[in-house]
Structure formats: C-alpha cells, structure tokens
Amino acid sequence: MAIQIPRGTQDILPGEVEKWNYIEGVAKSICQNYQYQEIRTPIFEHTELFQKGVGDTTDIVQKEMYTFKDRGDRSLTLRPEGTASVARSFIEHKMFGNPNQPVKLFYNGPMFRYERPQAGRFRQFVQFGVEALGSEDPAIDAEVISLAMDIYKQLGLKNLKLVINSLGDKESRIAHREALINHFKPRIHEFCSDCQNRLEKNPLRILDCKKDRDHELMKTAPSILDYLNESSKAYFEQVLSYLDSIDVEYEVDATLVRGLDYYYHTAFEIMSNAEGFGAITTLCGGGRYNGLVQEMGGPETPGIGFAFSVERLIAALKAEHIELPVEYDVDCYVVSIGDEAKSTAFKLLHDLRTAGFSAEKDYLNRKVKAQFKSADRLQSKFVAVLGEDEIKQNKVNLKNMQTGDQIELPLDTFVEEFKKLAY
Known part of the structure; x- marks a missing residue:
C-alpha cells in the first residue's frame, strides 16, 4: 500500500x-x-x-x-x-x-x-x-x-x-473579570467542562467558547466597554x-x-x-x-x-473569484534538430538563463513537431530553432509564438539581439 x-x-x-x-x-x-x-x-x-x-x-x-x-x-x-x-x-x-x-x-x-x-x-x-x-x-x-x-x-x-x-x-480588566464571574457563576453548571474550568482562571475565555456560544447568558454577558x-x-x-x-x-x-x-x-x-x-x-x-x-x-x-x-x-x-497576476510562461524555448545541434542548443540555453531569461529545451529526444508542442504547452513567448544548417551559417531561427513572425539572428550575438526583442 x-x-x-x-x-x-x-x-x-x-x-x-x-x-x-x-x-x-x-x-x-x-x-x-x-x-x-x-x-x-x-x-x-x-x-x-x-x-x-x-x-x-x-x-x-x-x-x-x-x-x-x-x-x-x-x-x-x-x-x-x-x-x-x-x-x-x-x-x-x-x-x-x-x-x-x-x-x-x-x-x-x-x-x-x-x-x-x-x-x-x-x-x-x-x-x-x-x-x-x-x-x-x-x-x-x-x-x-x-x-x-x-x-x-x-x-x-x-x-x-x-x-x-x-x-x-489592567484595572478595567480586573473589574470586568469580576463582573463576568458574578454573571456566569450561578449557572456555570449549564456550560461545558472547559468553561467551568475557565470561570475562576480566565472567565474572558468563556466568551470565546464555540460549544456554548448560543447560551442565553452569552448574549447578556457584561460588556468590557462598560468597564473601561x-x-x-x-x-x-x-x-x-x-x-x-x-x-x-x-x-x-x-x-x-x-x-x-x-x-x-x-x-x-x-x-x-x-x-x-x-x-x-x-x-x-x-x-x-x-x-x-x-x-x-x-x-x-x-x-x-x-x-x-x-x-x-x-x-x-x-x-471572490480573484485571479492573481502570476506568470508561468517561458521566455524562449530552444529547439534542436539533429545530434550535432544538441550541444550548441544546450550552450545557448545556458546563456539565455545566465542573461536572466526563463528558458527551456527538450530532454526526451523528441521530434521537431513535438518540441514545438512542448513550447506551446509551456506558453513560451519565443522558440529558437537550431539545426546543422543554422550552426554552419552561424544563425538561429527565432519564431514569435504570439504573432507567428520569424527572423534570423546571428548565433554568436543571439542573446544580445534577443534582449532587444524580449524587452
């Protein structure tokens, strides 16, 4: 079990x-x-x-x-x-x-x-x-x-x-305490055992009792405001x-x-x-x-x-049906295509995080389509795509997931260029 x-x-x-x-x-x-x-x-x-x-x-x-x-x-x-x-x-x-x-x-x-x-x-x-x-x-x-x-x-x-x-x-409390004792004492046997124990030790606690809160003496108990x-x-x-x-x-x-x-x-x-x-x-x-x-x-x-x-x-x-303005989304999801691109994608992911962005990548060796679905589930604002061709040409394909627009950015200055777009 x-x-x-x-x-x-x-x-x-x-x-x-x-x-x-x-x-x-x-x-x-x-x-x-x-x-x-x-x-x-x-x-x-x-x-x-x-x-x-x-x-x-x-x-x-x-x-x-x-x-x-x-x-x-x-x-x-x-x-x-x-x-x-x-x-x-x-x-x-x-x-x-x-x-x-x-x-x-x-x-x-x-x-x-x-x-x-x-x-x-x-x-x-x-x-x-x-x-x-x-x-x-x-x-x-x-x-x-x-x-x-x-x-x-x-x-x-x-x-x-x-x-x-x-x-x-203290003076007001003492006067009120005596009034409470005198009020409850004649009928304290009608109250729960906790209230009976509280009568002499701390009668104010009787007013806090959940079991006897509907007792008629509760409604007529002396008010502290009358003893101030x-x-x-x-x-x-x-x-x-x-x-x-x-x-x-x-x-x-x-x-x-x-x-x-x-x-x-x-x-x-x-x-x-x-x-x-x-x-x-x-x-x-x-x-x-x-x-x-x-x-x-x-x-x-x-x-x-x-x-x-x-x-x-x-x-x-x-x-009150209040939704807090909590953000769960990802700034950039890095998609890698092919084995060669994995290490470069990992380095790019690290650089993005170091620069203060929320970033993620695939760790299950999924196909490109599945990686894009993962980015969508995480509500990623952008997807950066890296494949063998991109690495050879020193570029990254960047897609804006809200507008669908795509641009190419230099790989070696990607993070700096991304900052201008993300902010």
Missing part, C-alpha cells in the same frame, strides 16, 4: 505554489514599506514557551499542540503560532536595547495544531504575522491594523469587515480616530475578546463577507499584549501584532 500524506496536511504543487509565492511577496513588500523587518525562528521550541506565551487555559495549549520528548528527555513543541517565538527572540537577543524603537518585525512560516481538519483549516498551516514591540502609542495600533488591511486590499479582496474592540487596561476607565476609553478613542483619519472602515464589537491575561486595549479581527466563503469568516486576528514580554522573563515591553493563515487568504481569493 502506498504511503499517503498525513491527515490535515497538503502538498502545494507546481501551478499553485506560484500563487503562494506571489501572496508572500506582496505581504513582505508591504511590510518593508512600513519598515517591518523579517525574523525567522525555529519550527520547534521548548514546550514551556508556549505554555507561558499562549496560556495554559487556551485550547491551543490544552488540546492542540504537537509535543514530544527529544533524546535528552526535553519537552519540545512544534510551534502552534508565531508571537511567543518572536517575544522569546526579542528577549534572548536583547532587542529592547536596539536604538531604533519600536522593534517592528514580520514572520512567515509553517505552524502546527492538532485540530479537526476542515475547509481552509489544516494541522500544518502557513501563518504570516507582524509584531511591533516597544511602543504604547495608539498610532502603532492603527498602523498594524492598516498594514493588515493593505495586504488584503492589494491582493484584490473587497468583501472585508474589520471588527475592533478594547479590552481596557477614563484612560482606557481615551486610548480606544485615539485608535479609532487614527483609523478614521486614513479612511479605514471598522465596526466596534464589544463581544470580540482575546482570552489571554496579558492582552490589553486594542483587539481586532478582519473577516470575509464573500458569498460561499464558509461559516468561519475570520481571516486575521490581532491585538495588544502589554504583559507578554514581561511574563516570559523580559523587561516590561508593550507590543501589538496580528497573524493570518495564508490558506484562509487563498480561500477568500477563490470565494
């Missing part, structure tokens, strides 16, 4: 991977315009990092992590998200001492979560994210949100909805004012939460409203995490970031 791919993973084949490269290229280019620099962290880290950095009460840590012991009996985990690794690197390499602050980073790479595979969700998935560490300015919150929206818009998505909320500062102190209200109003100034549309949603203790102030999600996209509409999630670096052993450092799944982005593009 043939070995098959593990459940929840996928092969990204030629013809599709070019779309991924294009998307990642657009995202990286926009990050660079915003002065965010790329960081690459290990695919696996010490398990403790994610227990601290993601949170013991989260589904990710409790149910979804790929954790294993290495030969030194150390507990390691395949990274389920990127923020914790970035924060660890920020501390370990003392980036808080960099003269340029805030430290603005982006990452792109595979993440791993053991969850039920479904449309747009995989056990190995690619996540693109940004983190801005070192600033408490509401403007950086608006910048991070704007950056995420710019990526989606530049790729052509139109059916987008930005949802935003404030979780307040004056400074938290002012911070949130400033963030919204910055978004208004750059014409970023948003919807304030008091039910949007980030259930970790170190999340404060701004929380946001970007959703797709495209018809047929599916029940799970979230494309991107982010927020401010002022206590994360300190929780992991670093100095008190404010931060904000977001992350999105490239798989879900591709699904949104398909839902």
Whole structure:
C-alpha cells in the first residue's frame, strides 16, 4: 500500500505554489514599506514557551499542540503560532536595547495544531504575522491594523469587515473579570467542562467558547466597554480616530475578546463577507499584549501584532473569484534538430538563463513537431530553432509564438539581439 500524506496536511504543487509565492511577496513588500523587518525562528521550541506565551487555559495549549520528548528527555513543541517565538527572540537577543524603537518585525512560516481538519483549516498551516514591540502609542495600533488591511486590499479582496474592540487596561480588566464571574457563576453548571474550568482562571475565555456560544447568558454577558476607565476609553478613542483619519472602515464589537491575561486595549479581527466563503469568516486576528514580554522573563515591553493563515487568504481569493497576476510562461524555448545541434542548443540555453531569461529545451529526444508542442504547452513567448544548417551559417531561427513572425539572428550575438526583442 502506498504511503499517503498525513491527515490535515497538503502538498502545494507546481501551478499553485506560484500563487503562494506571489501572496508572500506582496505581504513582505508591504511590510518593508512600513519598515517591518523579517525574523525567522525555529519550527520547534521548548514546550514551556508556549505554555507561558499562549496560556495554559487556551485550547491551543490544552488540546492542540504537537509535543514530544527529544533524546535528552526535553519537552519540545512544534510551534502552534508565531508571537511567543518572536517575544522569546526579542528577549534572548536583547532587542529592547536596539536604538531604533519600536522593534517592528514580520514572520512567515509553517505552524502546527492538532485540530479537526476542515475547509481552509489544516494541522500544518502557513501563518504570516507582524509584531511591533516597544511602543504604547495608539498610532502603532492603527498602523498594524492598516498594514493588515493593505495586504488584503492589494491582493484584490473587497468583501472585508474589520471588527475592533478594547479590552481596557489592567484595572478595567480586573473589574470586568469580576463582573463576568458574578454573571456566569450561578449557572456555570449549564456550560461545558472547559468553561467551568475557565470561570475562576480566565472567565474572558468563556466568551470565546464555540460549544456554548448560543447560551442565553452569552448574549447578556457584561460588556468590557462598560468597564473601561477614563484612560482606557481615551486610548480606544485615539485608535479609532487614527483609523478614521486614513479612511479605514471598522465596526466596534464589544463581544470580540482575546482570552489571554496579558492582552490589553486594542483587539481586532478582519473577516470575509464573500458569498460561499464558509461559516468561519475570520481571516486575521490581532491585538495588544502589554504583559507578554514581561511574563516570559523580559523587561516590561508593550507590543501589538496580528497573524493570518495564508490558506484562509487563498480561500477568500477563490470565494471572490480573484485571479492573481502570476506568470508561468517561458521566455524562449530552444529547439534542436539533429545530434550535432544538441550541444550548441544546450550552450545557448545556458546563456539565455545566465542573461536572466526563463528558458527551456527538450530532454526526451523528441521530434521537431513535438518540441514545438512542448513550447506551446509551456506558453513560451519565443522558440529558437537550431539545426546543422543554422550552426554552419552561424544563425538561429527565432519564431514569435504570439504573432507567428520569424527572423534570423546571428548565433554568436543571439542573446544580445534577443534582449532587444524580449524587452
């Protein structure tokens, strides 16, 4: 029996991977315009990092992590998200001492979560994210949100909805926490075991529960917006004012939460409203995490970031029937006729590639007609024909595959002459 791919993973084949490269290229280019620099962290880290950095009460840590012991009996985990690794690197390499602050980073790479595979969700998935560490300015919150929206818009998505909320500062969070406990406690036995465990540890996580989301107490739960102190209200109003100034549309949603203790102030999600996209509409999630670096052993450092799944982005593009401007064609296909012409054709092929052109030739000893068919399948713009006669006469027959026009070019200066035609 043939070995098959593990459940929840996928092969990204030629013809599709070019779309991924294009998307990642657009995202990286926009990050660079915003002065965010790329960081690459290990695919696996010490398990403790994610227990601290993601949170013991989260589904990710409790149910979804790929954790294993290495030969030194150390507990390691395949990274389920990127923020914790970035924060660890920020501390370990003392980036808080960099003269340029805030430290603005982006990452792109595979993440791993053991969850039920479904449309747009995989056990190995690619996540693109940004983190801005070192600033408490509401403007950086608006910048991070704007950056995420710019990526989606530049790729052509139109059916987008930005949802935003404030979780307040520590004082506001404590007041809201007590209100949530008092609200849910009398009837907590009606909720799932996860919610019952969360009541005292992290009641905000109850609002994130998928099993009990239709319970009547969910609809009447105390809103964080009613518990914001004056400074938290002012911070949130400033963030919204910055978004208004750059014409970023948003919807304030008091039910949007980030259930970790170190999340404060701004929380946001970007959703797709495209018809047929599916029940799970979230494309991107982010927020401010002022206590994360300190929780992991670093100095008190404010931060904000977001992350999105490239798989879900591709699904949104398909839902809106957006074709990315990806080129698959070949600049020049070199056809050789006869054994004598093979070595000359191979050298010409190499010269074309060295000059920066996409070029190909036949490697199956096919007839001339079959070679031209191969060039046509590869959508080659030109075909260069070399036979014994051409070599003797120091020339190459060049055919424009779009117009059908044919010309002769000197063999020894072919590449230079071809540049004039191709450009």
